[in-house]
Amino acid sequence: MLTAVATALGLSNVVPFGQGGQKIVASADFGDQPAIVKIVLVPAGPNGRVVVERAHREVDLLAAVDSPTVVKVLTDAVEIDDPMQVVCWVEERLDGDDLDRHFDRQWAEDEAWLLAEDLASALAACHREEVVHRDLSPRNIRRLDSGRYVLMDPGLARHLARTALTGFGQPGSYGWMSPEHVPGGRAVPSSDVFSAGVLLYCALTSTLPVPYGHDDSDYYRRLAQEDAPSVTQLRSDISAELADLVDTCLKRQPARRYLDGEELQAAVRRFRRVCA
Known part of the structure; x- marks a missing residue:
């Protein structure tokens, strides 16, 4: 072969x-x-x-x-x-290793901002093509030796304009899903934004905002009905701007998040100017 x-x-x-x-x-x-x-x-x-x-x-x-x-x-x-x-x-071929190898500690704020910048850039590029990744999880993000990040493996992505080719349900990885991944939901660009918020929350706290306890129905119920905790509950030392960014990504209602990667990218740039 x-x-x-x-x-x-x-x-x-x-x-x-x-x-x-x-x-x-x-x-x-x-x-x-x-x-x-x-x-x-x-x-x-x-x-x-x-x-x-x-x-x-x-x-x-x-x-x-x-x-x-x-x-x-x-x-x-x-x-x-x-x-x-x-x-x-x-x-x-990318150098570096997968992002999940770097979640064994709480990141410094500057590190989290770099991840936010690159996630926002990647999602903005995808969403401009009407592509929702749907499986934004650590195994699909590469941390390069330079310290920057690259999005990989859109095998479960969905093209919003080609539903006939991509109607395979709402796949994703437990722990990294959005409320729209709950059975019966439909992933949209802000679903990727929620998952980006999960990645940032985990980078800063070494925990998941909505942990998966091997009970699918309980996990889906909490995703659909419970608000994610503010990142400041575990990281009171980070800036108000970074906390606002993460907490907005993790809003349970899609309309209250950044609506797509371009809105997320604009927010990252705005907050970074304030923090500079």
């Missing part, structure tokens, strides 16, 4: 280093450029069509978004074998 993938994508030195579910991730050389290759295994039966559509959607969304805070895709999605067994593509 790896030989077929390398041939189809023009790769050399393909070395797998991770697998999750149906996706294999490998390092490779793409010409003279180090790269990452994503290999999605296609199951037999009707679920195969959904997997293929999802893979093409992920690549199409990455290709549509042009931002230094969103990972770049370097090829189209390529289907291999008949009947199809694999869909694969190439992305830029």
Whole structure:
């Protein structure tokens, strides 16, 4: 399989280093450029069509978004074998590690502002293309060696103008969901803003504002009915501006949050000028 993938994508030195579910991730050389290759295994039966559509959607969304805070895709999605067994593509290789490796401590305020800036920039770029990420969680954010952040893996994203291709429910990661992820809800751009608030809250406090206790119904009830606590309950030392930003992201009602990434980005810039 790896030989077929390398041939189809023009790769050399393909070395797998991770697998999750149906996706294999490998390092490779793409010409003279180090790269990452994503290999999605296609199951037999009707679920195969959904997997293929999802893979093409992920690549199409990455290709549509042009931002230094969103990972770049370097090829189209390529289907291999008949009947199809694999869909694969190439992305830029990022240094650093995933954000979840950095939540074992409470961050300083300057660190949290950098995360806020880059999350807002990434979401603004996605939302301008009418794309809702829907799974903004630590495993989908890369912390680069420079200390900046890049959004990855929009495989569960939803294009608001193409509902027929993206109607797979409201997926997400427990602990990082928005109230709109509750069954029966519909994710919108401000849903990503809520999840950005969860990331910032966790960075500052090392805890989740709405923890997941392995009881789905209880978690969904609290998301839908209870207001998230103010970040100042655990971090009274941070500036009023940063606390206001995080608390506004975590408003239970979507209309009371920043409505999309561009509004969040404007608020970050405004507050940063005040704090400078």
